[in-house]
Amino acid sequence: MxxxxxxxxxxxxxxxxxxxxxxxxxxxxxxxxxxxxxxxxxxxxxxxxxxxxxxxxxxxxxxxxxxxxxxxxxxxxxxxxxxxxxxxxxxxxxxxxxxxxxxxxxxxxxxxxxxxxxxxxxxxxxxxxxxxxxxxxxxxxxxxxxxxxxxxxxxxxxxxxxxxxxxxxxxxxxxxxxxxxxxxxxxxxxxxxxxxxxxxxxxxxxxxxxxxxxxxxxxxxxxxxxxxxxxxxxxxxxxxxxxxxxxxxxxxxxxxxxxxxxxxxxxxxxxxxxxxxxxxxxxxxxxxSERNYNDMPVVGIASDKGFCNIHVSKYLMNREVGFGRKLLEILEDEHISYEHTPSGIDNISVIMRENQWTKEVEERVIARIQAELEVDDITVERDLALVMVVGEGMNSTVGVAAKATNAFARAGVNIEMINQGSSEVSMMFGVKSASHDKAVRALYEVYFNEIFSISYSNLH
The missing domain is CATH 3.40.1160.10 (Acetylglutamate kinase-like)
Known part of the structure; x- marks a missing residue:
């Protein structure tokens, strides 16, 4: 049936x-x-x-x-x-x-x-x-x-x-x-x-x-x-x-x-x-449920516009128990959902849909973060696009990430953020919305045109 x-x-x-x-x-x-x-x-x-x-x-x-x-x-x-x-x-x-x-x-x-x-x-x-x-x-x-x-x-x-x-x-x-x-x-x-x-x-x-x-x-x-x-x-x-x-x-x-x-x-x-x-x-x-990844480690490129990023820095953040939870609770109180949270030892970024981030919300959230978390620095970056390279074969194929960064460099696209995290299925790049189409075309060229598909076989 x-x-x-x-x-x-x-x-x-x-x-x-x-x-x-x-x-x-x-x-x-x-x-x-x-x-x-x-x-x-x-x-x-x-x-x-x-x-x-x-x-x-x-x-x-x-x-x-x-x-x-x-x-x-x-x-x-x-x-x-x-x-x-x-x-x-x-x-x-x-x-x-x-x-x-x-x-x-x-x-x-x-x-x-x-x-x-x-x-x-x-x-x-x-x-x-x-x-x-x-x-x-x-x-x-x-x-x-x-x-x-x-x-x-x-x-x-x-x-x-x-x-x-x-x-x-x-x-x-x-x-x-x-x-x-x-x-x-x-x-x-x-x-x-x-x-x-x-x-x-x-x-x-x-x-x-x-x-x-x-x-x-x-x-x-x-x-x-x-x-x-x-x-x-x-x-x-x-x-x-x-x-x-x-x-x-x-x-x-x-x-x-x-x-x-x-x-x-x-x-x-x-x-x-x-x-x-x-x-x-x-x-x-x-x-x-499963496919042959050898011939095509990357299966697709997806993207979307309309994101913003809150970047928070604090020295020795990694030693402060509950810092991430407290930050996300502030956003939760404003009914804000987030998309990604890339982080380092002294910094964390929260990426969200920009339509949730009005000027009034921004003023309240930043004031609470400064008062409650005593951070060293907060910056907000608007007008971002997220471009995602997707494929379950990426983690077993050498050079996939390098192809992306080289493609961006040749196309003159500045990478605002990279996040792979625990996912073995996708890599996410943040770029300015104005560079969105250029970024997507650059990735398509390196992952899907004939010349580079041959190089995958050599790398595998």
Whole structure:
């Protein structure tokens, strides 16, 4: 049995529905289908989820919402009519949306979750109806009936362990099962959505629950690329990478696969294949527990902007018990999460997302650090980018770090910070945001062009 998840771009229109149906029919092992809400049909289009957010805003503000409701219904109606599905499906969708509004109109957080989740929910109903119209046995299965039980915090659902035993029972059902992504039900009976990329999370949870042989994640690219194609044109494709490598890449800027979505399949040891709905014959990228590192010790380069760094120095800091804990507690009191904490014997840096570090927060934090920790020096550096080199083969290959530093030197990129720490999977470099693209291109040249790939074999 395979679980196949189709993202928003894969189910954005009637034409896309037809492509998905062909993909499902091409492999009888594709028994469980997870769908997103309709995505963009063209660049200037609006995603269904955004239309539902607009509808939520109108309801919460107390305005009439006929216009917003009509935009939502029109998207579904266009798909249904072009697939020759019964109009009663659209009437049912409208009734369902009005029911959610009536139920949650006085609780804006619950209303937002319920209406956003309806994008996936109603699309799954249309997909099941279309597959049935083609003569296939298909069933819509709600997350509640499937057994996807989650925590009760709106927008931040976490799957509960007992879900997996309930999901295993889906194996006993006949036909093709269509499950909406992005949300589950709490024990209190509430609809609760996962964080961003939630349909990926649903697909992974379902794959782990039914013990699938493969979790296929269909999107709009042939594979995962080793670097952002908007920075490096026509980059090399990644054929295979490990769970840990994908986790590092997803965390640090790769948007193809949500990092939280890996956890259930990692625990279950289920391979993931990222494939293209528009080119299903392409091999795709496999995410597995182990791969051959000899030919490619570095698998990808990821990066992101919008960071800042607090650098704290104090003589004999290493002998002061609890210094790091006290520093992080000050940040915790300001509800600041941190990304990395590289340190030396007399200094420590804390790297965080810059959007958390307002001028007011900076004044309070620095005043507390000076008063409570009696440090020698504090500096704050803004406008940083983090560039990460990822690959499980790096620690057993000579010269990987040297290639990076030499590449930066030749490109004229100043390294503000280096952090490898305990990770054997990645090296992180901090550079000024203005040097971000130049840094990424320099690393791509040394790790992925033909000349240097030959030198890896000599070094290994």
């Amino acid at each position: 395979k679980v196949a998840k189709f993202g928003g771009s894969s189910v954005a229109s009637a034409e896309k529905f037809q492509q998905v149906a062909k993909i499902i029919g091409a492999d009888p092992k594709r028994k469980i289908i997870v769908v997103s809400a309709p995505g963009k049909r063209f660049n200037e289009d609006t995603k269904m989820t955004d239309l539902l957010i607009q509808l939520t805003g109108a309801v919460v503000s107390g305005r009439t919402y006929e216009k917003e409701m009509k935009l939502v219904l029109n998207r579904y109606e266009e798909i249904a009519s072009q697939l020759s599905l019964k109009h009663t499906l659209i009437e049912q969708i409208e009734s369902s949306l009005n029911g959610l509004i009536q139920e949650y109109q006085h609780d804006s957080l619950r209303l937002a979750d319920a209406l956003k989740a309806s994008g996936e929910d109603n699309n799954a109903k249309l997909m099941a109806a279309y597959l049935n119209a083609l003569g296939k046995e298909a069933h819509y299965v709600s997350p509640k009936d499937a057994g996807i039980l989650v925590t009760d915090q709106p927008g931040m659902a976490r799957v509960l362990p007992e879900s997996y035993a309930l999901l295993e029972k889906l194996r006993e059902r006949s036909g093709i099962l269509v499950v909406p992504g992005f949300f589950g039900y709490s024990k209190q009976g509430n609809i609760v959505t996962f964080p961003r990329g939630g349909s990926d999370i649903t697909g992974s949870i379902v794959a782990a629950g039914v013990q699938a042989e493969l979790y296929e994640n269909f999107t709009d690219v042939d594979s995962i690329y080793c670097v952002n194609p908007t920075i490096v044109p026509n980059p090399k494709e990644i054929k295979d990478l490990t769970y840990r490598e994908m986790r590092e890449l997803a965390y640090s800027g790769f948007s193809v696969f949500h990092d939280e979505a890996l956890q259930p399949v990692v625990k279950a040891g289920i391979a993931v294949c990222v494939k293209n709905t528009n080119n299903p014959a392409a091999r795709g990228t496999y995410i597995v």
